[in-house]
């Protein structure tokens with residue numbers, strides 16, 4: 001009996017120990033969720049204002065945007081904190097986790113005081129673009145920022161601080177592979193940082209190109225991809241709606257008089273691309289869902305050829321999709337074109353995610369999605385809806401400032417104006433022995449009274465004591481040698497830009513331009529929507545923290561706790 005009891009006891013103990021062991025083992029396995037990340041995939045949708053994801057959600061499939069929104073940590077209330085919400089400014093902020101005041105990219109274009117002319121952000125005469133084919137023809141440049149470029153060279157030299165990608169390279173002793181791909185040069189170059197490699201779509205040729213900063217000659221796989229002449233396959237074809245028109249919320253908003261026509265591209269569907277020797281052919285490709293599809297196709301070739309995410313050392317790939325922004329500029333964010341390009345991008349993203357799962361695996365991938373800025377509707381559209389809005393003429397702003405200058409006895413006190421900055425004629429002010437601060441304030445006050453201008457901020461007024469949120473955004477944008485003397489903030493929905501093919505703009509400090517989505521998806525990240533206010537400067541430090549790294553050198557943001565909870 002005694003013996004039997006012992007046997008029963010022992011088997012009880014064994015059962016308990018076994019149960020504990022099993023349970024312990026389970027818990028142990030559960031705790032082993034330290035992610036094994038092999039690829040950081042940072043997706044930036046150029047010009048994707050945050051509310052557009054809500055507006056078009058019914059048109060999305062299960063595997064694109066909705067997949068990230070439902071399965072990731074989705075931040076619905078993220079806002080840029082700088083005033084000049086433009087492409088290079090937003091991308092570099094995402095890449096570095098800091099403000100333009102530190103990373104130095106204060107606008108797509110600024111006035112080079114020393115040279116006395118405009119500078120395009122990433123231009124670099126010492127880093128020419130590598131020709132991708134013989135007898136390259138030149139397309140007509142309609143990007144108003146790129147048009148200002150003095151040279152065809154491109155490099156990140158002008159970015160003043162390291163990016164997350166730069167730090168990743170340092171952390172892993174140069175063993176991480178780091179790449180930036182985009183429809184636009186500035187989006188690829190900024191995200192690739194100083195040590196990564198960048199490729200972008202050429203509106204001259206439809207090829208993905210790079211510069212001598214990155215390579216002496218094209219890698220074979222790039223020449224092979226370009227040799228397929230994929231863009232030219234769309235010659236004579238059109239951009240048509242993906243679905244029946246009745247499926248769209250904005251079906252009635254196709255033909256609007258204030259939409260732009262890219263010389264035959266038309267205001268209504270279908271939009272014909274024209275023939276491949278047409279000077280605007282490759283631009284029209286970018287101003288359509290095809291631009292994003294080609295960007296994806298090239299990125300897949302890159303992932304395969306460079307073997308991204310195939311070993312324990314995490315690689316970094318930034319893909320910036322540029323077509324939503326391009327479409328917005330010509331048709332506006334409340335057009336049928338905008339709805340279709342985003343619905344088609346949803347399918348492109350689904351394709352990308354399936355490819356990543358197959359080649360790298362979701363369990364080895366951290367996906368981050370954000371946008372570089374939002375977008376304003378055209379003032380004519382807002383006026384139709386009952387808003388007060390209009391178009392500000394840059395020349396009128398200059399004339400008003402010069403009028404104030406004459407009161408101080410100076411003719412043409414404005415040296416240069418390129419939105420948002422007014423640059424004053426320093427020498428004239430010094431020669432006249434004027435109190436510079438007094439002059440600046442007088443001009444700023446006169447411009448603030450100007451119809452359509454909300455606030456003109458003299459740089460000398462950007463003291464830290466100023467708590468006005470607009471002034472704080474202007475201060476975050478201020479770099480001592482690149483910024484101008486007076487920052488012009490237009491009233492909401494007012495258009496402040498040169499006359500040209502572009503009819504809708506972003507670039508203001510207002511919420512439609514600062515509000516962007518931020519989503520993190522990866523192993524160990526719980527699905528939830530976060531509605532507290534966060535900022536794009538938080539993105540780079542969050543990626544760094546997720547990988548157990550120190551944040552980039554000049555970081556101003558904080559790691560997002562919801563992404564790090566394990």
Ligand SMILES: [Zn+2]
Nearest residue numbers: 046047087372
């Ligand atoms: Zn942009």
